[in-house]
Amino acid sequence: MNVTDVFSDNELMLRVRDGDNVRLGMLFERHHKKLFNFFLHTAGKRQVAEDLVQEVFVRMLKYKHTYRGESGFGPWMYRMARNVRSDQFRKRGNAPFDSANVETVELADERPAPAELLETDQSIGLLRTALAQLPIEKRELLIMARFELLKQDEIASLLDCSVATVKVRIHRAIKELSRIYHQITCEVRA
Amino acid sequence: MNCEEISELVYDYLNERLDADCAVSFTVHMDGCAECREQVSDLQHTWTGLADLPQEEPSSELKARFYSMLESQQVAAKPRPLATWFQNLAVFPLIPQGLAAGVLLFAGILIGAQIESGENVDELRREVRSLSQRVTLSLLQQDSVSERLRGVRFSYQSAVYDEEVIIALIDAVGYDKSVNVRLAAIDALKPYLSQQPVLNSMVTFLGKERSPLVQVSLIDALFGTNGGETLETLRVMSNDAQVIDSVREHVRTLLEESV
Structure with missing residues (x-):
C-alpha cells in the first residue's frame, strides 16, 4: 500500500x-x-x-x-x-x-548556452523549442499524457471523448512534434 | 497487421501496453516494413525525449502565497456573531432604549452561557491545534535536516489523531533522505500503529528500507503489533540475502521469541 x-x-x-x-x-x-x-x-x-x-x-x-x-x-x-x-x-x-512567442519560455535553468553543449542538453533544448511550436491543444495533451498528469481515461473525461480518440490524438501530436523537432534539428545542423 | 493498424497501436506500443498477441503481430509487421520501422523509431525517440524534459520547481513564494490565501479564506469564512448582532440591531433604530437594554442584558446572559459551556474554549483549542499543525507541516518540508527534526518533535504537541500530520510523518519515514529524520518519524508514529493505514505504510516501507538502523527501528516498532502482514514481512526479511547479517539475526531472534 x-x-x-x-x-x-x-x-x-x-x-x-x-x-x-x-x-x-x-x-x-x-x-x-x-x-x-x-x-x-x-x-x-x-x-x-x-x-x-x-x-x-x-x-x-x-x-x-x-x-x-x-x-x-x-x-x-x-x-x-x-x-x-x-x-x-x-x-x-x-x-x-504559441510559436509566435517561443522565445518567452522561461525556465529556471535558462542560461547562456556554452559552446560545448552536451548533445543531450542540446536535444532537450531543441525538443522544448519544438514543443513550444506545437498548437496548444496538442501540446497540453502531450504534457498531460507524458508527464502522467492524468490517466488516459481521465484525459478522455476531460476532453469529453473516448479513450480511443485520446490515443489517436496523442499519436497525431507525437507525430507532429517529431516532424517539428526534425525540422529544427536540421536547421540547427545546417 | 497492416500499416494503418500499426499506426493505431503505436501509442500503446510506446507505453508498452500492447497485449502479448498484439505485440507479436506488431513486431512481425515492423520486421517486414521499413517505412513503419522508421516512423515508429522516430516517434519513440521523441516520446522518450519528452520524458527527459526536466520538471521545473516553482519558487517558494508560490507556497507562501497559497497558505496565506488559505488562511485568509478561513478567517473570512468564520462567523462573526458580534458584528452580525450589531448589524441586526441597526435594522431596528426605533427600538426604545429600555428594550434595547433588555436585549443587551439577554445577549450578555447568552454569551456568558456560551463561555460556560466551553464552546469558546473549544474554539481556542481548535485554533491552537490548527496553528501547531501548520507549523509541524511547514517544518517537515524544510530543506534543512535540523528543521525537519524540529518538525517531528513539534508533531508531539498534537494530542489527538491529526491526519495531515500523520501523513506527513509517514511520508518522512518513507521518503526523507535523512536517516535521523526517518528514525525520529518512526518514534513519533508509534502511538498510531493501531491505525491500519499507518501500520500498512510502515510494513511497506520496511520492505523497501535499505538503512540497517532504520530497518531495526521499524522492526522493533512493528513487532509488537503482531499483524499477519508484519510477521510475513519479517519472515521474508529473515531469509533475504540483501539484508545485512546483524539485522537478519535480529529478526530471527524476535521471530523465535514470538513462537
Whole structure:
C-alpha cells in the first residue's frame, strides 16, 4: 500500500467541499508542481505559471460546491486549470502561448548556452523549442499524457471523448512534434 | 497487421501496453516494413525525449502565497456573531432604549452561557491545534535536516489523531533522505500503529528500507503489533540475502521469541 493511497484526492476534495478547507493544503502539496509545469509549458513564463497555479486553488475553494467526484479529482482540477488559462489570456488580450512567442519560455535553468553543449542538453533544448511550436491543444495533451498528469481515461473525461480518440490524438501530436523537432534539428545542423 | 493498424497501436506500443498477441503481430509487421520501422523509431525517440524534459520547481513564494490565501479564506469564512448582532440591531433604530437594554442584558446572559459551556474554549483549542499543525507541516518540508527534526518533535504537541500530520510523518519515514529524520518519524508514529493505514505504510516501507538502523527501528516498532502482514514481512526479511547479517539475526531472534 502506498502512502498516497491513505487519503485519495477525491476524499480530500469531498472534505474540502463539506467545509474542511484545511485539506486543500494536502491537495496543493500533491499537485502544485505538476500544475506549475503544465502551465509552464502551456503559458510560457514562470511568474505567469505561478499566478495561474494560485488562481486554480482559489477557484477550487470558490467553486468547491460544484465538486461531485464522479469523474475524479484530476479531470476536475485540469478542467479548471484550462479555464483559468483561457481567462488569463482573454483578460490580457494575448493569444495563447504559441510559436509566435517561443522565445518567452522561461525556465529556471535558462542560461547562456556554452559552446560545448552536451548533445543531450542540446536535444532537450531543441525538443522544448519544438514543443513550444506545437498548437496548444496538442501540446497540453502531450504534457498531460507524458508527464502522467492524468490517466488516459481521465484525459478522455476531460476532453469529453473516448479513450480511443485520446490515443489517436496523442499519436497525431507525437507525430507532429517529431516532424517539428526534425525540422529544427536540421536547421540547427545546417 | 497492416500499416494503418500499426499506426493505431503505436501509442500503446510506446507505453508498452500492447497485449502479448498484439505485440507479436506488431513486431512481425515492423520486421517486414521499413517505412513503419522508421516512423515508429522516430516517434519513440521523441516520446522518450519528452520524458527527459526536466520538471521545473516553482519558487517558494508560490507556497507562501497559497497558505496565506488559505488562511485568509478561513478567517473570512468564520462567523462573526458580534458584528452580525450589531448589524441586526441597526435594522431596528426605533427600538426604545429600555428594550434595547433588555436585549443587551439577554445577549450578555447568552454569551456568558456560551463561555460556560466551553464552546469558546473549544474554539481556542481548535485554533491552537490548527496553528501547531501548520507549523509541524511547514517544518517537515524544510530543506534543512535540523528543521525537519524540529518538525517531528513539534508533531508531539498534537494530542489527538491529526491526519495531515500523520501523513506527513509517514511520508518522512518513507521518503526523507535523512536517516535521523526517518528514525525520529518512526518514534513519533508509534502511538498510531493501531491505525491500519499507518501500520500498512510502515510494513511497506520496511520492505523497501535499505538503512540497517532504520530497518531495526521499524522492526522493533512493528513487532509488537503482531499483524499477519508484519510477521510475513519479517519472515521474508529473515531469509533475504540483501539484508545485512546483524539485522537478519535480529529478526530471527524476535521471530523465535514470538513462537
